[in-house]
Amino acid sequence: MSAAAGMVTGAKVWKFPGGLKLNGHKTLSATSAIEDAPIPAYLILPLAQHIGAAAKPVVEVGDQVYKGQTIAAPDGFVSTPIHASSSGKVVAIEERPVAHPSGLSAMCIVIETDGLDTPLSTPELEAHPDYSELDPSHLRNLVRQAGVVGLGGAAFPSFIKLNPGPDAQVDALILNGAECEPYITCDQVLMREQADDIARGAQLIMHAVQATTCLIGVEDNKSESIAALNKAIDALDDRRIKVVVVPTRYPQGGEKQLVQALTGREVPSEGLPLDIGIVCHNVGTAATVWRAVTRAEPLISRVMTVTGGAIKQPRNFNVRIGTPVSELLALSGGTQGTPARLVMGGPMMGFALTSDAVPVVKATNCILATTEAETAPVEDAMPCIRCGECAEVCPAGLLPQQLYWHSRARDLDRAQEYKLFDCIECGCCAQVCPSHIPLVQFYRFAKTEIWEAERDKRKSNHARERHEFRQDRLDREEAEKKARLAAKKAALKKDTSAANPVAEAIARAKARKAETASGQPADPVADMIAQAKAKADGNKKIPEKPASTENSSSTDDPVAAAIARAKAKADQKKTDSAAPSDDPVAAAIARAKAKAAEKSDEKSDDPVAAAIAKAKARKAEQQSAPEEKPTADDDPVAAAIARAKAAAAAKKDGD
Amino acid sequence: MARLSSPHLPVQASVSVVMRRVVIALIPGIAVMTFFFGVGVLLNIGIAAVTALLAESIMLKLRGRELGRFLSDWTAVVTAVLLAIGLPPLAPWWLPAMGAFFALVFGKHLYGGMGYNPFNPAMIGYVVLLIAFPTQMTLWPTPLGVGDGVASPLAVLTYAIGNDLAAFGGLDAMTGATPLDHVKTQLSLSQTVAEAQGGNMFGLFAGQGWEWLNLAFLAGGLWLLTNRTIRWQIPVSVLGSLAIISTLFWLGDSDRFASPLFHLTSGAAIVGAFFIATDPVTASTTPRGRLYYGAGIGVLTYIIRNWGGYPDAIAFAVLLMNMAAPTIDEYTQPRVYGHEGRKD
Numbered sequence: 001m002s003a004a005a006g007m008v009t010g011a012k013v014w015k016f017p018g019g020l021k022l023n024g025h026k027t028l029s030a031t032s033a034i035e036d037a038p039i040p041a042y043l044i045l046p047l048a049q050h051i052g053a054a055a056k057p058v059v060e061v062g063d064q065v066y067k068g069q070t071i072a073a074p075d076g077f078v079s080t081p082i083h084a085s086s087s088g089k090v091v092a093i094e095e096r097p098v099a100h101p102s103g104l105s106a107m108c109i110v111i112e113t114d115g116l117d118t119p120l121s122t123p124e125l126e127a128h129p130d131y132s133e134l135d136p137s138h139l140r141n142l143v144r145q146a147g148v149v150g151l152g153g154a155a156f157p158s159f160i161k162l163n164p165g166p167d168a169q170v171d172a173l174i175l176n177g178a179e180c181e182p183y184i185t186c187d188q189v190l191m192r193e194q195a196d197d198i199a200r201g202a203q204l205i206m207h208a209v210q211a212t213t214c215l216i217g218v219e220d221n222k223s224e225s226i227a228a229l230n231k232a233i234d235a236l237d238d239r240r241i242k243v244v245v246v247p248t249r250y251p252q253g254g255e256k257q258l259v260q261a262l263t264g265r266e267v268p269s270e271g272l273p274l275d276i277g278i279v280c281h282n283v284g285t286a287a288t289v290w291r292a293v294t295r296a297e298p299l300i301s302r303v304m305t306v307t308g309g310a311i312k313q314p315r316n317f318n319v320r321i322g323t324p325v326s327e328l329l330a331l332s333g334g335t336q337g338t339p340a341r342l343v344m345g346g347p348m349m350g351f352a353l354t355s356d357a358v359p360v361v362k363a364t365n366c367i368l369a370t371t372e373a374e375t376a377p378v379e380d381a382m383p384c385i386r387c388g389e390c391a392e393v394c395p396a397g398l399l400p401q402q403l404y405w406h407s408r409a410r411d412l413d414r415a416q417e418y419k420l421f422d423c424i425e426c427g428c429c430a431q432v433c434p435s436h437i438p439l440v441q442f443y444r445f446a447k448t449e450i451w452e453a454e455r456d457k458r459k460s461n462h463a464r465e466r467h468e469f470r471q472d473r474l475d476r477e478e479a480e481k482k483a484r485l486a487a488k489k490a491a492l493k494k495d496t497s498a499a500n501p502v503a504e505a506i507a508r509a510k511a512r513k514a515e516t517a518s519g520q521p522a523d524p525v526a527d528m529i530a531q532a533k534a535k536a537d538g539n540k541k542i543p544e545k546p547a548s549t550e551n552s553s554s555t556d557d558p559v560a561a562a563i564a565r566a567k568a569k570a571d572q573k574k575t576d577s578a579a580p581s582d583d584p585v586a587a588a589i590a591r592a593k594a595k596a597a598e599k600s601d602e603k604s605d606d607p608v609a610a611a612i613a614k615a616k617a618r619k620a621e622q623q624s625a626p627e628e629k630p631t632a633d634d635d636p637v638a639a640a641i642a643r644a645k646a647a648a649a650a651k652k653d654g655d
Numbered sequence: 656m657a658r659l660s661s662p663h664l665p666v667q668a669s670v671s672v673v674m675r676r677v678v679i680a681l682i683p684g685i686a687v688m689t690f691f692f693g694v695g696v697l698l699n700i701g702i703a704a705v706t707a708l709l710a711e712s713i714m715l716k717l718r719g720r721e722l723g724r725f726l727s728d729w730t731a732v733v734t735a736v737l738l739a740i741g742l743p744p745l746a747p748w749w750l751p752a753m754g755a756f757f758a759l760v761f762g763k764h765l766y767g768g769m770g771y772n773p774f775n776p777a778m779i780g781y782v783v784l785l786i787a788f789p790t791q792m793t794l795w796p797t798p799l800g801v802g803d804g805v806a807s808p809l810a811v812l813t814y815a816i817g818n819d820l821a822a823f824g825g826l827d828a829m830t831g832a833t834p835l836d837h838v839k840t841q842l843s844l845s846q847t848v849a850e851a852q853g854g855n856m857f858g859l860f861a862g863q864g865w866e867w868l869n870l871a872f873l874a875g876g877l878w879l880l881t882n883r884t885i886r887w888q889i890p891v892s893v894l895g896s897l898a899i900i901s902t903l904f905w906l907g908d909s910d911r912f913a914s915p916l917f918h919l920t921s922g923a924a925i926v927g928a929f930f931i932a933t934d935p936v937t938a939s940t941t942p943r944g945r946l947y948y949g950a951g952i953g954v955l956t957y958i959i960r961n962w963g964g965y966p967d968a969i970a971f972a973v974l975l976m977n978m979a980a981p982t983i984d985e986y987t988q989p990r991v992y993g994h995e996g997r998k999d
Contacts, residue, residue, distance in 0.1 A: 017992075022664070101660070182664070256992060256993070260992075266992055266993050267992075267993055268993050268994075269991070269992075269993035269994050270993075271993065341659065341663055343661075343663055345661075347661070347662060347663045347664045348661060348662045348663075348664070349661050349662070350661055350663070351660070351661060352659050352660075352663070368663075370663065373665070374664070374665070375663055375664075375665060376659070376662070376663055376664060376665045376666060377665065378659065380721075380724070382669075382670050382724070382725075382728065382769070382770075383768065383769050383770030383771065384770050385670060385673075385769065385770050385935050385936050386770070386935045386936050386938075386940045387673065387935040388886070388935065388940045388941070388942075388945075389668065391940070391941065391942070391989070392886070392942075395992070396991055396992040396993075397989045397990055397991045397992050398989075398991055399940065399941060399984075399988060399989065401940055402940070402984070402988075418988070419991040419994065422991050422992060422993060422994070425661075427661050427662035430661075430662055430666070431662050431664060431666060432666070432668055433666060433668065434666075434668040434669050434670045434672065434673050435669075435670055435770075436666050436669070438659075438660055440660060440661060440662070441660040444660070
């Protein structure tokens, strides 16, 4: 690892290798103030706005929605909710063209706005002006519920980065205000105009990740922003926060490069900044986090730049997420002719759009419309002459010429040996290539090829494992069947009077008798218990249990019975751990039992008590639900117990 | 609107710009060379360039490649010029023509064209000529101020076309050994270096004419360094290693071993270091590898000059190190960000 561990003070700035001095073109849009973009007629909100799982819609076509209302809920861990950016009616949940390098469509919720911008009458989030009493985990939940993702471009869910985990030691929070991509100025104006929100956001994130220092990295071409931040920090009188001025050099704002520049440490390959005690957020994210927690504002708008030589009036907007790009082009005075290229993001790492109908998403920091002169022409590349200029400018220290060679030849193993996956796709190599080879494109291609191959391998492994498992199961069943048959024959031969089947029949008869005595129709629970017991007997795997099961079933208490049965089941599972195929059965029994419990409640008591019981049962079910995933093996049993207990409690209440 | 991948900014650099710069940087050296050795220098360059472009066109056509785009990249011209300045400026016309043809066809296109040739094409052409036509290749015309002086344009043309110098007093009157050749021969006759360098063949610090020639090429090479067309590692390591090894031997026995200054400025060391060894396609491509690659050329050059069969050895040393370049690259990969390893 590179030099300098030790304290993170921000007193020194390290140089990252390679990089480029680029013409910033920032004056185009940097001088104007942030302008609020008006409400568009339609808002198009893609369900997938970042890596991880897409959100799940919780509204339906025709629903009236209000500003700030959750319209899609997270589905999985790396997932965040999506909120309505204004009020109106959901008119479609369908595939629409979205901003994606592939130019494909994706599921979107389309809202026809009513122009009233009516907020929810009771906000979903609670404002916490004084967050210091909240514990970090609560803060993270708030940030997640507000749908906050990184606004620097990658849009990674912020709450995950606010959660360093119990063992992690965070030395410093780094706020990224470098904004090294040419043309983009949204962070620059945000720092200039909302420095206070950013500084307070820094304090909040420091509280969440338990950091003692915060360094805000800003390139030296943004003097007004630097001054504004310093003023805001002085006003807060917080000496833990420090603005560090870094040289203007692309890609200074790359997370790894900024970490290196500010701390001298390198993020380990395939690791996270957290591995070296650093948490990194964009400045805009910090401000958004602060507003989400203290003002209960979900992420429904962001500051972004509309610029480029083809834009008549380049500027920065505060835009509602979901606003179509075409609206923003119109708001910027339109374009001069057809732009040579329409890019979402910056010119170095952004991707070309095929249509201006796509919406702004949480990750959109810039819309760039270029003239011919500003754009790389469409041309065939010359062969690589191995001049090595790409290696001179690579901030990762790679040999792009070798990566290109192997990627092109589809020699993917060699490409990985040359550390393909340490490429950050900054585009420096392609920018200096005299042969005009679209190098980054080759690396992306190679990466996806490798991912594809790994997926295929996983899939075929999985299929093979399943096949082998099935084969095992069939063999085992066959063996068991034979053993049973053999045992039966042997029993018939030896002693026809003292056989197991008789005992089983007696047990069944007893159970039936008990049911009829209590005046109830055949109780499926008891039935199942008997079956379970019989099965257990048959399997001879839990010889010690049957007595107790029989006892409890004779008391005719469904709760106790369920518990007992569940226990029996669990025991059986323990002794036969190679049979996860039992799970569905257990679940089915639990469901049946719960239903039976409800039924018996209904019969015996007043409807109110029954309703309460049902509600409680449901609640119990819900409570046990989150645990379902991590402990998939155990929980049908646990859930059954919980439900049964709930039912019992309800009964008592009713009585 | 085109759908294209990032980065979207126009790229300033281009292969033809790089190659044109190399040609421009050679102009001072060519001018001085013409001044000392006559117009034969320009004739050689002309014949080589025309042949190279013709060969390139034919090969592109045969390979089904776009003519215009590749002909305008200037790489064929660079190869031709680098080959031609290594030839004796008094040569039959077919010498540069054959060299250029061989360089382009066998040294470049049969390997897959620009970017795919493992060996420096100009040096392939040069070595083929050196081995096939040793007489024509080693007889250099006497430079200005030595012997009968520089060959007249008429003599040059007469010899180039008719291969006959009878009217000008014969070949011997017009030609002589190069300084490197001369010293090598004299040393083999048990003379000391000082005795070998005694005649009027030698100027201020190296061969008469050759010293100025080398200074002019050095100027061009430094210009290429300052505009970052080439990187410092290869020229510095070629000249550095040659200087170090020649100093060591010279200090050990200055009667039998020529001075480092002589080695650096009397032959093709400077042209080789700045213009030939730096050919990106065939050189090592890692920063550290370029140092090893250049050092190898310097040391091999010295060894062949002193103990090999040829007076100069840049071409052989370059070709030998071309072979080693892929291996050098393999073992000199820089440390990648976020990986443990060697500190640079």
